[in-house]
Amino acid sequence: MxxxxxxxxxxxxxxxxxxxxxxxxxxxxxxxxxxxxxxxxxxRQDIPCSSKLCQACTYNAPTDANGKIRPFILSETPAGNKVFPNGHYLIPDTNIFLNCMDALEHKSAFYDVIVLQTVLEEVRNRSLPLYNRLRSLTKSEDKRFYVFHNDFRRETYITRNEGETINDRNDRAVRKACTWYQAHLVSSLEGSKRQVPDIVMVSDDKENLRLANEEGIKCCNIRDYINGLENPDELLDRISSSTDKTDAAATAFYAEYYSQSKITTGLKAGLLHQGPFSTSPYNFLEGSVITSSFDKPLIIQGRRNINRAVQGDIVVVEVLPKEQWKLPSARIVEEDALTKNDNPELGQAEQIETESERLALVEEARRTHNSTDENKLVPTAKVVGIVRRNWRQYVGHIDPSSVAAGRGRSQQSVFLIAMDKRIPKIRIKTRQAESLLGQRIVVTIDSWEKTSRFPSGHFVRALGELESKEAETEALLLEWDVQYRPFPQSVLDCLPKEGHEWRVPEKDSPLWKGRKDLRDLMVCSIDPPGCTDIDDALHARPLPNGNYQVGVHIADVSHFVKPGNAMDLEAASRGTTVYLVDKRIDMLPMLLGTDLCSLKPYVERFAFSVLWEMTPDAEIVSAEFTKSAIKSVEAFSYEQAQLRIDDINNQDDLTKSMRTLLDFSKKLKKRRMDAGALNLASPEVKVHTDSETSDPVDVETKQLRETNSLVEEFMLLANITVARKIYEAFPQTAMLRRHGAPPATNFEELQSQLRVRKNMDLRVESSKALADSLDTCVDPKEPFFNTLIRIMATRCMLSAEYFAAGAFAYPEFRHYGLASEIYTHFTSPIRRYADVIAHRQLAAAIEYEPVHDSLNSKSKLEGVCQNINVRHRNAQFAGRASVEYYVGQALKGKVTEQEGFVMRLMSNGFVVFVARFGIEGLIRTSDLDQPEPDATYDDTNYVLTIHDKKKPFQVALFDKVRVTVEMIKEERTGKRKIQLKLVR
Amino acid sequence: MSRYELLSPEGLRIDGRRWNDLRRVFAQMATQPSSNGSSYFEMGNTKVICTIQGPGEPTSRSKTIHDRCSISVDLNYAPFSGIDRKRRGRGDKRTVEMQTSLENTFAQAIRTTLLARSEIIISLHILSQDGSVLAACINATTLALIDAGIPLTDYLVACTSGSSSSYSTQNDEDADPLLDVNSLEENDLPCLTVATLGATDKVVLLLMENKVNVEKLEEMLAVGIDGCKTMRRILDTTVRKHGKELLEKREQLR
Structure with missing residues (x-):
């Protein structure tokens, strides 16, 4: 163009x-x-300089539609440094923002910064995430970043000269703005005794600095500037490594990526394929790419083929010739073990694949060669281009062996071992290596040059000591991108002024318009013990015609959270409440979540009610939706509720209504199961903590009672009923949830395993067939076996997702797991944002309130869905990681012997699942004996034969084994992990 | 997020205006001597020529109304007016709709009963479009009608306003209404065209083709009416200047 x-x-x-x-x-x-x-x-000339020193600009400051004037930002007494001692305002150029954002965000320096429009636009075009971070800096009140629209101000606007590149033009615009600012401040402070702050341009571009010097602008490069500050080391570490000059003479280890045009034409012609890259959790030298043109993931083996792709990147791959097709690796290859001798300093003789790595690959190749089973070969591919990097900040710790001792404060390169096993080691340069040892730290990847074996990044911040509870919790929150900062003031300002004193108003209040008074109903709530954010309450009562009225009452969050305000936006970005073992990261401020919205007993609360008329056979006659006010008579735990229902001496109304509910729920469940709903399993354990120190004491598997399923059934029913209603009202934008049917190929492996090992048949043609055949997979001697199969089957499935109704055709709405045609989330608005949207849509559908814009825009809703899908998944992972950490802590110092099941076999090890703790661990053949015994893996019969010198033995899939579970710390890397050992 | 920011958090729009700035208006009267009345009108980069034929004998029997005059509007987009070169046919539905709304609007401003059994033909040529086309057409027509000496009750002026609320990712309550939208804003925001009759603030045309939250409508309307007031002043200045020039010319001729 x-x-x-x-x-x-x-x-x-x-x-x-x-x-x-x-x-x-x-x-x-x-x-x-x-x-x-x-x-x-x-x-225009009314764009203020925003310095509190300036008199002239305050007079003609513009107002917005409400007559408000934006407050001036830049302080009267800006800080100075050694080079510019008498205070200065900074004007950085684009590259500074692109490379040093982490340093700019630091609390100790970089205040009073002027962000020029020219620079802001350039940042926006170059990197949207950085732009967003810069924008949030300009919003933060204490950092004092001011956006000056220099391209709209008459004095600072410049036109591009003939033959001038756009970059030169922008540099000139920056310099022009600097000159103007300085002159403006001097003239507006004329006559006053105040010190005029310097305007300092920060740039890394030599040419720009030279021209600035010629024009008499104060300027310096970023490193000189930081060196003039108090804590240069810490800030220098945060500068992106890409500003360092790389040695052009260094030899390339990796192949160059294809050019953009080659990739585009290749993709079009179907020669290249695009998809997200993921690294195998067991073998860091193997990755896979899911593409639309192959129904199975393409395998990518070896560093050279992976070609600098990192977990999560969207990559372009080229399929390798058929001779090079392989079996998916059945070996465990761990990065720590293979690369322990790598030198982090660049420029030394590096090999792309070290000898040991090559051996691991050769072993692979030999196995493939011997294999006769042609059909099992999987196409392999190599990465030829990266569409989008998905680099984020990574949490990890410094590899102690990479730190050269006694180097003091001089800069050195060290390796960071990320918590996430699938992330390669990251090379960072730091001056504080020794003080960072034994700390949890956060880093980002800046680049991965083809001349470097490892990606290079820079240090962002330290979280605290390894294994301290605070640091580990923060680490896993960061790792799963959970926003855990306290709510900002703007959010808290959206809360009702009455605070905890908020009451349901008198009947004559306008808030009662369209709201039903249900305060005299016998409503109660049933939740896990200790639950404070009570989302839902239930009631049932007989009607004169012999039918029953059953009601589900959900906290009326949308009454308090108005669309589009700061609280709503915060909730939308958090997406969900995250539950950790000892901590809860709320989606909504405490005041709402645990008090005003929470349907606590004995107090009046606003609710959104779904009322059904049901026949005694639990057939629905009619459904009604209404905003209401209720007064819960009791909050039960599952256990209390169960006891009360079981106690036949209790004959009061409340207990009777609970019995009705239980009775109905059983009928509903039966009907749902008959329709083919799946009863899935995931390993769920609960950690008992000491109430004082909250140190984990013991681990138990969660118990399920009838009352759990009572609540669940009615919530499902409410969700389905609401989903139908909002879909009817908003055929394009209704917030729904679907669970796609998994492709049959996902189950192939499990089916063949079951057939070979247990002679069982798993049928997967529909959810009904699967549910039925899962029921038959029972080993009479092993009650847990069925659960194990369910866990494994669950892993073969797709994950459920939120979507806007217009995104799919109606048949695609189906929720596979629940066997429901349509489904949404309505019942937990305190802890899920999707429910808040569903509430608003339902309120609009019953004409309680007008439709807000945000509910009408399909694209906006799709954005919300995308975000909450990610957040939802991350919250689950974070919760699991937290449990895992606490299980580990509970096991610390103990060695227990447990029963486990073999879940997966590899040629040099196997994975054992320990039900008692809900953990799975790897046992390598090398752990069994020294030297490592030979092992042969028979992948048609799923048997691993270990040729132990003393007594050869076999391990087969689904075998029950006894293992010792122990928490060990790996001395070399400082990683703590759960180790399983086979007991023979 | 879209490619560009229509309203920056600092309150500046994509072309450097603030929320309540009109674009530059340039207006001329009596531009085509061959017609009974004519005008040329620019709102920023939206440029319209208007010519009036009549009042005269109706072109067909069906246009004859016994107690008032009929108004026919003929709207024509120049092929080079938009971003892509495109020829719009006469029967284009949007054009027909705009013609009808112009006819109906001007029927309220022209004192039609004074000109019974005659016809006024308004032809509009859009030379360049950059948002607020209908508003520009109304303003141009008003000037041309005055030039033609057709009796009007008052100035009929129009202006547009948009709401940045659904667009802005910021706090919704802070979102400003925007006056006089250009084409970029018109494409992305809910926009309202308001026409008022002179100093009375009587709204004679209100047109919106997007969805907007009812609560936002009031402030959009208020801003639009405010814009119309300014627009009326601008038209008034133009007419007076033109009148003065005419008088001066007559003086010279004498």
């Missing part, structure tokens, strides 16, 4: 501050057509 630009500044209409007009004409030719774009630009 070529672009031709003509721009002119029109004459001033009037001298009296009336905006000047400039218009740009672009002629654009693309796709064989010529288009003309004309943009107007109004240049």
């Amino acid at each position: 070529t672009s031709l630009k003509r721009s002119f500044v029109a004459q001033a209409e009037e001298a009296s501050g009336a905006p000047l007009l400039s218009s740009k004409v672009f002629l654009r030719s693309g796709r064989g057509r010529c288009t003309k774009v004309v943009r107007e630009l109004y240049l």
